[in-house]
Amino acid sequence: MTAQPEVPDGAPAIELRGISKAFGPVQANKGIDLRVSRGTIHGIIGENGAGKSTLMSILYGFYRPDSGEILIGGNPITITDSQTAIRAGIGMVFQHxxxxxxxxxxxxxxxxxxxxxxxxxxxxxxxxxxxxxxxxxxxxxxxxxxxxxxxxxxxxxxxxxxxxxxxADILILDEPTGVLTPAEADHLFRILRGLRDEGKTIILITHKLREIMEITDNVSVMRRGEMVASVTTSETSPTQLAELMVGRKVLLRVEKAPAQPGAPVLEVRGLRMVDAAGVERLRGIDLDIRAGEVLGIAGVAGNGQTQLLEILGGYPEAGAKIEGALRLKGQPLPLTGSDAGARRKAGIGHVPEDRQVEGLIMDFSAWENVAFGYHDAPEFQSGWLMDQSAIRADAQAKIEHFDVRPPNPELAAKNFSGGNQQKIVVAREVERNPDLLLIGQPTRGVDIGAIEFIHKRIIALRDAGKAVLLVSVELDEIMALADRIAVMFDGRIMGERLPEEATTADLGCLMAGIEPGTIAPQDAIPPAALHVPAEGA
Amino acid sequence: MDRMPKWADVILTPLISLALAFAISALVILAIGESPIEALKVMVEGALGSSYGWGFTLYYATNFIFTGLAVTVAYHAGLFNIGGEGQAAMGGLGVALVLLAVPWPHWALALPAAMIGAALFGALWALIPAWLQARRGSHIVITTIMFNFIAAALLNYVLVNLLRPVGSMDPASASFAEPTHLPKLSDMALGFGMEWGKNTPANVSFFVALAACLLVWLLIWRTKLGFEIRAFGKSERGALYAGISPVRITVIAMLISGALAGLMAINNVMGEAERLVLNAVEGAGFIGIAVALMGRNHPFGVLLAALLFGFLYQGGGELALWTSVPRELIVVIQALVILFTGALDNMVRMPLERIFMALRRKGA
Structure with a gap:
């Protein structure tokens, strides 16, 4: 499997031989072989649940492998805890x-x-x-x-x-760019290249193909606990990697017909919000979201997107002062004094930004989570009690429609992979056929197969004449899905663009709070000028 | 995936914890020069060896079921109600007021009324801490424990100044009228022609407690309210997202919890003492915490744990009566059981999980 060139100056920095690890009946890692050459950036890519994190946890001493061997610089080593790993020169940068x-x-x-x-x-x-x-x-x-x-x-x-x-001689980074702006990510990559040139070895775990192509020297692909390929990055292509990850052909672009926008479903006028600490989070937002279109909100995390979603979803932060007006299908929608349940009844579905903290109760079973938020729906009641068989049947149907794996509604939400957790949330909200779908970071920590699926569902909802408000920090996602793009910065809408006209540089400027035209030709801006202020500051 | 089979989690872990607690208790008994085997024999015989012993064991267990359920309901809402002691004491006041105010013709009428009084007073005593938690963020652990002291002082005042019959020197209410006396389990056994548990305080409240277990189970796992309580207990952000009001759930869960604790009074005040005395609760509110912990906050677990603690209470009493083991040692044994089954739960669980993982690996 290892098709890497042999390092001339001796042993690889890390070598894994036949690493296996099972959690109960789940085989998280199956006979993993991996060679990471010294002084290279080595990407490890795979869908969520492919076993990347388990493998790295084994390297960092959080788990002991059931079998297999780890060699650091050619010497076999038993990593019993993180202290051993640190002494062996392994450093870890976690996602959180x-x-x-x-x-x-x-x-x-x-x-x-x-x-x-x-x-x-x-x-x-x-x-x-x-x-x-x-x-x-x-x-x-x-x-x-x-x-x-x-x-x-x-x-x-x-x-x-x-x-x-x-x-640390060997630096492992787990999904390092998930929370960064494009400019910050560029800076990180410069740092990583600098470290590599000094002879450090870097392992980059990611699900973003673009990053793999941009920065790694070699890449290993994991699928369902196995290492399915190790290739030299310059000899592969994103399409080939995506196929290796998923095990079948994948569409990297979302195919969609032109939008047929209708009447506005949601009108937001002069929305202002000052949070309990007195910080002004929203400074006058005006938006129209029309039937049959996806309005994408781009922006670096922490510029008011979360507050916007929470207000629209009916559960703004306690103690916040909110002004402005909302109209849903022409009818005034109360700003406050309402709750998330009332919003759902009014026809607003909401896939929250953080599925683990809000969208799901992790200890609840999948079927309970399918009722979560809709637990007072009349079809789920039977007299004084909840109609468990009705909820289970509903959950089973949704799990099948959305191809949630494993298709077991009794399993607790925490036992599903990130992508399948998100499918449960999206299934719950989309299958109710809401007039307006609020969807925040729909594919954060979600694998490619599931991303494709979720994107298709969002487009299908749009094509059915529903309105979608998409908030994402992934510019690629916004560009792929949105029919109109609004960029948020510091509680304001900096500008609106059509995706076919927008360039990354142009949007990047807006995301950084720079008004277009204030700096001469946009293409001339070096990436370093895109420095973005601290989140929440 | 689950780390070990459910039966090991639910039965084996507490049993091993219990065995450890008893082993250390045995060492303590040895250390003071008594025979642990003899002590165990006295305890088992005293609590379980005769219908007389069972009569007391079941009486104590009834108290602990109510207070254990109270802790359980609050726990599922993510609230730690350690005010069961005060809520049960107030429940006693509710029972006493209901029974003294109306000349009840028959216990079957008096019992539902007394239950309402007990539940109402217990619930109201929990309402203030609940409201303070929900609206003002005052920590419920602090407020409920404070309310235990306030309840004790209030009861003292009420008994001495208001409810004490004229001329009595005893800080207790008048005895409840004859028709309100609850049938003892021994009377009911006699009705079937059985001689069982003569002169023991176990009474019909035991069946109310069993029904309460069933109702709490239904509430938590089968009703919409229970769904909301559990969701809120797991994630407050999630509850907000789902349209569940934290204030509403905090208040309702604590009202139910307080009502359950208060209901204990139909057993100890109405069923046993047949009047309201000072310190009627005798620590059962606190035992409820241990019972809920050991019972894994599941109503049926609470039932089993309450029986165990009933056994410890009754067996401990016998031990002090028939041997020269001092009464204080009973408290030590009870404390060890609480320590091992509640506080040190993970000490047993984690090695056990490891064993099961290893076994599974070998089997696979």
């Missing part, structure tokens, strides 16, 4: 950062790697080390800033610094 929010950057960097009982020597040593790393790898962060005040991109740098401070 593991930083203490109210500590400074410096304190976070030394946390767990203090030299002695007194902090001061460690701190001053770390300060010098940080300075060196910053200049060497473009990893500038203010060492005395509190982590909670940093943008997501900077927090990620702190995670990388932590690993480097612990003398």
């Amino acid at each position: 950062f593991k930083l203490v929010q109210n500590f400074t950057v410096l304190e976070n960097v030394i946390l767990g790697a203090e030299d002695g009982r007194l902090l001061r020597p460690s701190l001053s040593r770390a300060r010098g080390e940080l300075k060196r790393l910053a200049s060497e790898y473009e990893l500038q962060v203010d060492p005395d800033a509190l982590v909670e005040d940093l943008s997501v991109g900077h927090q990620q740098r702190v995670e990388i610094l932590k690993a480097l401070y612990r003398q």
